[in-house]
Amino acid sequence: MRADALRNRERIVDAARELFAELGAEVPLDEVARRAGVGNATLYRNFPDRGALVLGVVQRVTDRIAERAERALGDAGDPFEALCGFVSGAVEERIGALCPLITQTVDHEHPEWVASRDRLQVFVDAVLVRAQEAGAVRTDVAVGDLLMALSQLSRPLPGTGCGRFEPFMARHIQLFLDGLRAPAGSELPGSPVTLEALRQPE
Amino acid sequence: MRADALRNRERIVDAARELFAELGAEVPLDEVARRAGVGNATLYRNFPDRGALVLGVVQRVTDRIAERAERALGDAGDPFEALCGFVSGAVEERIGALCPLITQTVDHEHPEWVASRDRLQVFVDAVLVRAQEAGAVRTDVAVGDLLMALSQLSRPLPGTGCGRFEPFMARHIQLFLDGLRAPAGSELPGSPVTLEALRQPE
Amino acid sequence: MRADALRNRERIVDAARELFAELGAEVPLDEVARRAGVGNATLYRNFPDRGALVLGVVQRVTDRIAERAERALGDAGDPFEALCGFVSGAVEERIGALCPLITQTVDHEHPEWVASRDRLQVFVDAVLVRAQEAGAVRTDVAVGDLLMALSQLSRPLPGTGCGRFEPFMARHIQLFLDGLRAPAGSELPGSPVTLEALRQPE
Amino acid sequence: MRADALRNRERIVDAARELFAELGAEVPLDEVARRAGVGNATLYRNFPDRGALVLGVVQRVTDRIAERAERALGDAGDPFEALCGFVSGAVEERIGALCPLITQTVDHEHPEWVASRDRLQVFVDAVLVRAQEAGAVRTDVAVGDLLMALSQLSRPLPGTGCGRFEPFMARHIQLFLDGLRAPAGSELPGSPVTLEALRQPE
DNA sequence: GATGAATGAGAGTTCATTCAT
DNA sequence: TATGAATGAACTCTCATTCAT
Numbered sequence: 001m002r003a004d005a006l007r008n009r010e011r012i013v014d015a016a017r018e019l020f021a022e023l024g025a026e027v028p029l030d031e032v033a034r035r036a037g038v039g040n041a042t043l044y045r046n047f048p049d050r051g052a053l054v055l056g057v058v059q060r061v062t063d064r065i066a067e068r069a070e071r072a073l074g075d076a077g078d079p080f081e082a083l084c085g086f087v088s089g090a091v092e093e094r095i096g097a098l099c100p101l102i103t104q105t106v107d108h109e110h111p112e113w114v115a116s117r118d119r120l121q122v123f124v125d126a127v128l129v130r131a132q133e134a135g136a137v138r139t140d141v142a143v144g145d146l147l148m149a150l151s152q153l154s155r156p157l158p159g160t161g162c163g164r165f166e167p168f169m170a171r172h173i174q175l176f177l178d179g180l181r182a183p184a185g186s187e188l189p190g191s192p193v194t195l196e197a198l199r200q201p202e
Numbered sequence: 203m204r205a206d207a208l209r210n211r212e213r214i215v216d217a218a219r220e221l222f223a224e225l226g227a228e229v230p231l232d233e234v235a236r237r238a239g240v241g242n243a244t245l246y247r248n249f250p251d252r253g254a255l256v257l258g259v260v261q262r263v264t265d266r267i268a269e270r271a272e273r274a275l276g277d278a279g280d281p282f283e284a285l286c287g288f289v290s291g292a293v294e295e296r297i298g299a300l301c302p303l304i305t306q307t308v309d310h311e312h313p314e315w316v317a318s319r320d321r322l323q324v325f326v327d328a329v330l331v332r333a334q335e336a337g338a339v340r341t342d343v344a345v346g347d348l349l350m351a352l353s354q355l356s357r358p359l360p361g362t363g364c365g366r367f368e369p370f371m372a373r374h375i376q377l378f379l380d381g382l383r384a385p386a387g388s389e390l391p392g393s394p395v396t397l398e399a400l401r402q403p404e
Numbered sequence: 405m406r407a408d409a410l411r412n413r414e415r416i417v418d419a420a421r422e423l424f425a426e427l428g429a430e431v432p433l434d435e436v437a438r439r440a441g442v443g444n445a446t447l448y449r450n451f452p453d454r455g456a457l458v459l460g461v462v463q464r465v466t467d468r469i470a471e472r473a474e475r476a477l478g479d480a481g482d483p484f485e486a487l488c489g490f491v492s493g494a495v496e497e498r499i500g501a502l503c504p505l506i507t508q509t510v511d512h513e514h515p516e517w518v519a520s521r522d523r524l525q526v527f528v529d530a531v532l533v534r535a536q537e538a539g540a541v542r543t544d545v546a547v548g549d550l551l552m553a554l555s556q557l558s559r560p561l562p563g564t565g566c567g568r569f570e571p572f573m574a575r576h577i578q579l580f581l582d583g584l585r586a587p588a589g590s591e592l593p594g595s596p597v598t599l600e601a602l603r604q605p606e
Numbered sequence: 607m608r609a610d611a612l613r614n615r616e617r618i619v620d621a622a623r624e625l626f627a628e629l630g631a632e633v634p635l636d637e638v639a640r641r642a643g644v645g646n647a648t649l650y651r652n653f654p655d656r657g658a659l660v661l662g663v664v665q666r667v668t669d670r671i672a673e674r675a676e677r678a679l680g681d682a683g684d685p686f687e688a689l690c691g692f693v694s695g696a697v698e699e700r701i702g703a704l705c706p707l708i709t710q711t712v713d714h715e716h717p718e719w720v721a722s723r724d725r726l727q728v729f730v731d732a733v734l735v736r737a738q739e740a741g742a743v744r745t746d747v748a749v750g751d752l753l754m755a756l757s758q759l760s761r762p763l764p765g766t767g768c769g770r771f772e773p774f775m776a777r778h779i780q781l782f783l784d785g786l787r788a789p790a791g792s793e794l795p796g797s798p799v800t801l802e803a804l805r806q807p808e
Numbered sequence: 809g810a811t812g813a814a815t816g817a818g819a820g821t822t823c824a825t826t827c828a829t
Numbered sequence: 830t831a832t833g834a835a836t837g838a839a840c841t842c843t844c845a846t847t848c849a850t
Contacts, residue, residue, distance in 0.1 A: 178381035185380030647843080650841085
């Protein structure tokens with residue numbers, strides 16, 4: 001019976017991830033339950049409120065992106081190529097839907113979230129630093145710059161049938177990656193950004 | 203009383219612009235009315251439904267950004283500097299809130315919107331082409347690339363007290379502008395994007 | 405200027421009469437004003453609230469039907485024919501919309517209304533009695549029986565494009581008139597009904 | 607819990623039937639819910655919009671009247687008496703509130719409604735024809751003449767505390783029934799009316 | 809543990825009526 | 830005086846959440 005329950009939980013998170021990406025974070029939770037093929041009360045049993053569900057999705061996505069970064073680290077080829085590969089993977093994992101979920105509802109003190117976030121940061125940082133040490137990426141940027149900009153550039157636009165704008169996004173992400181290349185094209189305002197910035201002090 | 207009515211209309215559009223930027227396109231219309239200092243029915247007299255109000259805001263913002271572009275055109279200085287100045291101005295005008303409003307609710311056949319959009323395109327195109335002809339910007343990008351990416355990079359994040367993330371955005375926009383610089387840093391997928399893309403055929 | 409004001413008042417009552425008959429007594433008063441070709445505030449100047457407007461319409465219709473009855477009285481031909489002619493005329497005057505307006509909103513103490521009602525009763529009673537005295541109509545019915553049933557049978561049905569059902573109504577009114585004929589086809593429950601019944605004590 | 611849900615549905619239809627008859631088809635749905643003793647959202651779960659609720663009520667009433675006709679058919683006594691008994695029963699079932707609901711909101715293509723309507727027609731037709739064959743009722747009338755006129759004559763008048771006018775209605779219905787008696791008292795305009803007329807072609 | 813149903817709070821929209829020109 | 834505009838109350842419908850089976 002526990003296997004069944006776990007499978008339900010998985011299906012709920014998956015359904016929520018898709019729907020959040022397609023229709024935004026405001027989708028009716030009954031809709032999520034329907035897509036997951038469970039009753040709504042089952043959803044509430046697993047995630048007492050919308051915040052808990054969002055946290056579940058955010059962690060899931062974050063962890064999968066961290067895995068991608070870890071895999072990119074193991075890639076022995078050109079460091080910049082590895083970085084680009086990671087970027088594509090992150091987009092596939094729907095990183096574009098991530099930032100709004102985090103800023104809108106995640107509790108930044110929540111230890112599980114902090115752990116996921118830090119793990120993500122460690123691996124992406126390694127991928128980035130390796131490219132910087134190879135002289136391929138300017139040194140005045142940090143992991144938060146990469147991930148936040150990437151998230152924004154691939155962020156879904158409401159009303160677009162989920163994917164309609166992706167061809168454009170690929171161009172714009174490429175332009176951004178060109179802007180990351182060493183030597184620095186211009187001086188950047190502010191300081192390099194890390195993921196802790198997401199919970200900025202007010 | 204016509205003067206009074208017009209002033210009310212202005213106040214409603216202004217309030218909506220702010221609230222759409224701060225809280226997204228789903229803000230309660232009663233909230234917009236309250237912020238504008240009018241009764242809710244006054245809002246509905248001027249804008250029969252949410253779509254009409256969104257259209258009003260979109261046109262207002264589009265027109266103001268087009269004016270900025272026109273002014274940048276008159277700037278006799280360095281063409282790339284003029285482009286950067288325009289970009290800053292567009293961000294100030296809250297271009298970041300624009301794309302979602304357009305894709306979500308604007309009727310792409312609506313003649314007034316088409317007129318505003320085309321006017322914007324003409325002026326921004328001129329600013330961009332001038333920089334390209336001066337050899338400062340790569341030639342495989344078009345006005346839609348600039349505006350859509352800019353819009354996404356400056357798009358407000360829900361739950362952030364409107365501005366909290368602007369320091370980061372400035373960095374990321376700068377990186378994107380660096381990516382725009384000639385010579386081209388890499389080959390871009392797809393073709394240069396114009397604003398007609400916003401209404402892409404299905 | 406008074407002539408103008410009076411003409412406005414007339415136009416408002418006419419518009420209201422048509423709309424009440426077509427769409428029921430709940431039509432928006434702004435709609436009445438539009439149909440009358442005046443501003444809504446002009447309507448409110450003439451009729452402080454919906455009740456006053458309804459009273460105006462009810463009186464107008466009542467008076468016109470009373471005139472028809474008066475004319476039928478002057479008709480020297482067959483008394484039953486005269487009665488039938490009056491009935492047709494009353495239907496043309498939209499008697500079918502009358503009863504609901506009266507029961508719903510008219511103040512039964514209002515002296516002007518009482519005067520109109522009594523005048524109607526006097527004339528219709530005369531038409532009816534004449535037919536009864538000629539032996540054409542059963543004697544156990546009174547003016548209220550005739551007018552209330554007639555009103556119900558010709559009462560507009562909402563959603564019907566005003567007139568779609570009139571062919572049927574003509575049949576049913578004819579059947580009712582046949583039922584009125586002497587000698588009495590059956591014993592009727594209760595007592596003959598007069599128009600005072602419209603304000604029945606509770 | 608299905609039993610409970612069904613009971614709720616029943617209570618909602620009953621409450622709606624009463625309120626439609628008392629106050630017309632425009633009663634606030636919240637009022638219906640209150641009268642039924644359920645929350646408003648329960649009403650909306652069962653009947654997604656007002657049209658669905660009206661359809662539910664119309665079907666319920668139609669079916670009950672059809673049952674009455676069926677029972678009248680089984681009555682071995684005088685055919686005209688049986689017809690009169692059916693008429694009384696139909697009035698008790700609130701046939702008077704039926705026509706407006708049908709013309710105002712029912713979708714005349716809706717298969718369930720068509721089925722109910724046709725079933726009603728079959729039984730009432732049988733009752734009527736039997737009286738005609740016994741020589742008691744004129745032969746130039748059909749089931750639609752009977753039911754539509756009956757509906758209009760017993761149609762509730764707004765503002766009357768539901769019943770105040772029933773004594774009169776009984777008289778007028780009796781007069782109408784007298785008019786139905788053979789031999790025909792006069793020639794009727796048009797042709798006999800069936801229930802299909804309710805959806806008349808435009 | 810899982811489910812369908814119930815609920816109340818809230819959002820969009822309409823309308824009778826009042827105000828300001 | 831006549832008008833267009835403003836207003837708040839009311840109504841329909843949705844949705845997060847809780848309950849009963």
